Amino acid sequence: MTEKLDKTDIQILKALQENGRITVKDLALKVHLSTTPVFERMRRLETEGYIQRYTAVLSPSRLGRGFIVYCSVRLRRMGRDIAHDFISRVQDIPEVAECYNISGDFDFLLKIYAPDMQYYNDFLINTLGTIESLGSVQSCFVMNEVKNSYGVPVSLL
Numbered sequence: 001m002t003e004k005l006d007k008t009d010i011q012i013l014k015a016l017q018e019n020g021r022i023t024v025k026d027l028a029l030k031v032h033l034s035t036t037p038v039f040e041r042m043r044r045l046e047t048e049g050y051i052q053r054y055t056a057v058l059s060p061s062r063l064g065r066g067f068i069v070y071c072s073v074r075l076r077r078m079g080r081d082i083a084h085d086f087i088s089r090v091q092d093i094p095e096v097a098e099c100y101n102i103s104g105d106f107d108f109l110l111k112i113y114a115p116d117m118q119y120y121n122d123f124l125i126n127t128l129g130t131i132e133s134l135g136s137v138q139s140c141f142v143m144n145e146v147k148n149s150y151g152v153p154v155s156l157l
Contacts, residue, residue: 004048008033010154012041013050017151020054057150065113068142069120071128072106076135083107089131095123106138117141 005013011031015022022030028038045051060066075082083101090099090110098111114120120139128134 005050009041009045009050012038013045013154016042016051016054017154020056060113064115067114067116067120068145069110069112069114070140070142071110071112071124072102072138072140073108073110073128074106074135074137075108075133077133078107082133086131086133093127095127 008031012027015027015030024035024039024042027042028035031038042051060068073086075086086108087099087101090096090108095112095114096110097113098109100109101107102109112120112123114123124137124139128137
């Protein structure tokens with residue numbers, strides 16, 4: 001929801017999304033305001049939930065986790081307790097970077113970082129495979145990352 005955002009708010013969000021370590025002074029120069037109003041706007045954007053957190057983008061390959069898998073998961077059957085149990089279990093698995101409840105032929109889509117195919121195979125059998133509600137999986141392996149902006153498109157409506 002961007003009803004409360006003006007042009008300056010949008011500029012601040014874009015700049016912070018590009019570089020979360022930008023100083024308030026540099027950000028103020030970029031948006032043509034003094035530091036105090038920029039700082040106040042940042043705090044408001046944080047308080048109102050537009051900015052959820054600040055983070056560093058790490059290199060999966062440098063960390064030995066360059067084998068990326070998108071794993072579509074179908075549960076044996078769908079129900080509130082079964083879905084909550086699956087979600088709870090997945091949240092505790094460090095290899096799962098993202099999990100989405102999706103529509104269509106599958107119930108969930110997982111983004112998994114692994115060192116290699118053998119690791120993923122073991123992970124599939126010994127970690128995901130131990131979840132009772134798991135019905136079936138379909139894995140897609142990333143061959144090359146073409147685009148990853150690590151952000152949300154931000155513009156005035």
